[in-house]
Amino acid sequence: MSKSAPPPVDPQPGVRPLTDREFEKISRLAYEKFGLELKPGKQELVSARLGKKVRAAGFRSFEQYYQSVVADSTGESLIQLIDALTTNFTDFMREPAHFDFLRNEALAGWAKRDRVRIWSTACSTGEEPYSIAFALLDALGNASRPRLEIVATDISSRALQHAHRGIYQAARLANLPAAWQRAFLLRGDGKWQGQYRVKPEVAGLVQFRRLNLIEPFSHPEPFSVILCRNVMIYFDRPTQQKLVRQLASQLEPGGYLLIGHSESLTGIDHPLSYVRPTIYRRSGS
Numbered sequence: 014m015s016k017s018a019p020p021p022v023d024p025q026p027g028v029r030p031l032t033d034r035e036f037e038k039i040s041r042l043a044y045e046k047f048g049l050e051l052k053p054g055k056q057e058l059v060s061a062r063l064g065k066k067v068r069a070a071g072f073r074s075f076e077q078y079y080q081s082v083v084a085d086s087t088g089e090s091l092i093q094l095i096d097a098l099t100t101n102f103t104d105f106m107r108e109p110a111h112f113d114f115l116r117n118e119a120l121a122g123w124a125k126r127d128r129v130r131i132w133s134t135a136c137s138t139g140e141e142p143y144s145i146a147f148a149l150l151d152a153l154g155n156a157s158r159p160r161l162e163i164v165a166t167d168i169s170s171r172a173l174q175h176a177h178r179g180i181y182q183a184a185r186l187a188n189l190p191a192a193w194q195r196a197f198l199l200r201g202d203g204k205w206q207g208q209y210r211v212k213p214e215v216a217g218l219v220q221f222r223r224l225n226l227i228e229p230f231s232h233p234e235p236f237s238v239i240l241c242r243n244v245m246i247y248f249d250r251p252t253q254q255k256l257v258r259q260l261a262s263q264l265e266p267g268g269y270l271l272i273g274h275s276e277s278l279t280g281i282d283h284p285l286s287y288v289r290p291t292i293y294r295r296s297g298s
């Protein structure tokens with residue numbers, strides 16, 4: 014008996030498989046609205062990630078789903094689409110060299126400042142901005158200056174809701190020293206057993222907002238540090254170029270831009286000087 018190839022797996026029963034045309038339309042939409050680059054090989058990913066949404070909404074085809082997203086004038090379906098296609102993966106103290114840099118080098122330059130402003134541009138569920146707060150508060154000790162103002166933004170409303178709640182499972186805190194857990198988090202009991210919440214006085218240092226990095230943005234005051242980590246990987250070069258120039262314009266003279274360790278500004282025309290891998294600085298002081 015000859016072995017025949019298994020039939021193709023239907024990713025979502027009851028939903029017609031994603032066609033090339035539908036993939037093209039979804040890719041164009043994701044690119045225009047979010048700068049997300051979906052290369053031709055990403056068909057399977059789109060089918061798997063969006064197939065669930067198509068089915069859950071009771072649609073029979075990706076085309077029907079696409080039409081419903083385009084027709085939703087609130088923009089919420091679009092955000093959910095981008096949420097499904099990108100990852101919110103993050104962690105406390107992810108890429109720890111950046112937090113050492115803030116504590117051990119940047120902070121020394123702010124000794125005479127009343128306040129410093131820091132922007133976490135793709136903050137996901139909040140671990141990045143809270144790690145900045147923990148690391149700097151710990152380094153400041155009893156010093157009351159500089160005051161920290163941390164702005165944390167993301168495209169994903171779901172991630173921002175989580176970030177704003179500031180509640181994390183105990184297992185998520187493995188990278189935080191025990192002393193920081195005691196100083197900056199409240200341990201839940203009763204029905205909150207196994208969960209920790211960022212203390213209100215620490216959470217109060219962080220303002221969360223939704224912001225799409227590929228749209229024009231401008232903040233009323235410049236930042237001392239901008240973190241733009243592990244999000245540029247989704248964008249093509251022209252989008253990255255535009256973004257880095259916009260970010261540079263939001264830095265104060267002498268301010269720093271920190272990017273993810275798998276990202277690079279090589280080949281991007283920008284006004285910042287290179288400090289070391291993943292750390293750039295605007296000239297001036």
Ligand SMILES: C[S@@+](CC[C@H](N)C(=O)[O-])C[C@H]1O[C@@H](n2cnc3c(N)ncnc32)[C@H](O)[C@@H]1O
Pocket residue numbers: 047048095096099100101102103104107134135136137138141166167168169172224225226227241242243244247273
């Ligand atoms: C992999 S997470 C990175 C989180 C954090 N910066 C870190 O390095 O751990 C990428 C985040 O980028 C966000 N994102 C994707 N496209 C975006 C856009 N156009 N504007 C703003 N945020 C975006 C996603 O919602 C996600 O939370």
